[in-house]
């Protein structure tokens with residue numbers, strides 16, 4: 001124990017939200033362009049919702065923000081992504097550092113099913129090269145499960161497998177796992193689409209609580225959810241045969257009440273998509 005404690009590398013810093021800035025981001029799969037010069041600022045400590053019909057490039061944009069797009073064979077991109085003014089794609093910046101600062105929660109909860117709840121939470125530490133003593137891990141597990149709104153439900157069974165939890169609990173476990181490396185930004189790709197309404201509301205509450213310390217970017221098809229959880233919205237659209245682009249973005253209240261573009265109005269009022 002003492003030898004580990006002497007090499008502790010776990011940062012003592014609390015989570016601090018960061019501002020993410022996408023500038024003229026374009027994306028291709030092979031020779032097909034799917035995003036065209038998307039620029040969007042996702043401000044520190046706020047929830048930004050990406051909305052728009054299926055296939056307009058929301059998930060692709062999200063994957064570009066934390067360098068997951070480049071892992072897809074044939075995928076290419078142009079433009080810049082800055083986190084607090086620093087280029088996420090700078091050659092000297094390691095992929096693991098980008099992923100650590102910008103975490104991702106997926107549509108389908110994906111805990112390691114046979115791994116304990118405790119080990120699921122700390123799993124990301126090893127992958128990102130962070131070492132921690134046992135007491136630090138204990139503290140981190142409680143802190144992250146607490147922030148994810150799951151601590152009270154699982155504190156007596158931390159050694160049980162993550163796969164034994166309900167779907168909503170598994171998703172909150174995945175959120176806790178993402179938080180363990182203290183990201184500045186959390187990307188969420190339809191995090192509630194596989195969940196029942198009660199679990200959905202619980203995750204939405206968690207998102208609002210997290211927004212105080214982590215910047216959140218969420219893709220959602222649910223317009224009520226976008227209104228409940230987000231401070232800002234960006235409406236993506238890929239009109240016939242053209243790549244996806246942002247039609248309009250701004251504070252969520254205004255996007256829904258007084259959208260500037262008739263296409264936004266049609267979409268948020270359920271007239272298409």
Ligand SMILES: Nc1ncnc2c1ncn2[C@@H]1O[C@H](COP(=O)(O)OP(=O)(O)OP(=O)(O)O)[C@@H](O)[C@H]1O
Pocket residue numbers: 029034052053054055056057058059060061072
């Ligand atoms: N791995 C891939 N290879 C080739 N084309 C892809 C790939 N992933 C996505 N695409 C294409 O890129 C375009 C944008 O897809 P994307 O999944 O980003 O849209 P989306 O707005 O997130 O859709 P949805 O709301 O249905 O999830 C679509 O035309 C899709 O078919």
